[in-house]
Amino acid sequence: MKNFQQIAANMDVLPLLLAIKRRPQLWKEDTYLRDYPQGPFKQIESIMLRFPQKSVHETEAELQNHLSTYDQQESVDYPAYAVLPEARPLVMGLMARVDGERLGRVMINKIAPGGVIFPHVDTKSHTDYYSRFHVVLQSQPGVQFRAGNEQIYMPTGSIWWFDNAQEHEVINNSADDRIHMIVDIKVSI
Numbered sequence: 001m002k003n004f005q006q007i008a009a010n011m012d013v014l015p016l017l018l019a020i021k022r023r024p025q026l027w028k029e030d031t032y033l034r035d036y037p038q039g040p041f042k043q044i045e046s047i048m049l050r051f052p053q054k055s056v057h058e059t060e061a062e063l064q065n066h067l068s069t070y071d072q073q074e075s076v077d078y079p080a081y082a083v084l085p086e087a088r089p090l091v092m093g094l095m096a097r098v099d100g101e102r103l104g105r106v107m108i109n110k111i112a113p114g115g116v117i118f119p120h121v122d123t124k125s126h127t128d129y130y131s132r133f134h135v136v137l138q139s140q141p142g143v144q145f146r147a148g149n150e151q152i153y154m155p156t157g158s159i160w161w162f163d164n165a166q167e168h169e170v171i172n173n174s175a176d177d178r179i180h181m182i183v184d185i186k187v188s189i
Contacts, residue, residue: 129186
């Protein structure tokens with residue numbers, strides 16, 4: 001496989017999963033990805049732990065002016081990161097394992113049974129800078145993750161790198177929610 005690489009298996013993800021299940025309101029606090037116009041995430045719920053600061057601009061010129069004023073790769077902690085301290089050991093352990101230099105976005109995405117993340121390619125500036133990792137918090141056989149022409153199933157407790165510069169999509173054909181923590185890390189080259 002060239003688009004996927006397993007980084008770890010049998011990780012103890014239960015503390016984080018239980019913390020999320022005790023706080024179901026976190027799924028409703030940030031709808032940015034789901035509500036993004038023409039975005040591929042209309043059928044998911046997200047918990048943002050780290051993400052770039054969001055702002056709304058009326059025109060393309062206003063947006064470009066705004067983007068020129070700060071480091072577009074910078075992510076900041078969102079309130080949910082403090083509410084879910086169980087995420088930190090997984091994130092920081094992964095940073096150490098891959099010799100990470102900078103932590104970017106960290107978000108937890110849930111796809112209900114029958115749901116999808118529609119085919120898309122992440123932006124080139126982001127994929128050139130960060131590597132994308134998935135920490136599988138909950139998944140059942142029937143979840144199909146495709147990147148390029150490769151398709152895999154990622155079991156609960158595993159951690160994977162994948163090439164998000166390739167067109168990718170996820171289809172949840174299982175009977176349970178698929179919950180992954182997505183972690184972007186700048187790694188040494």
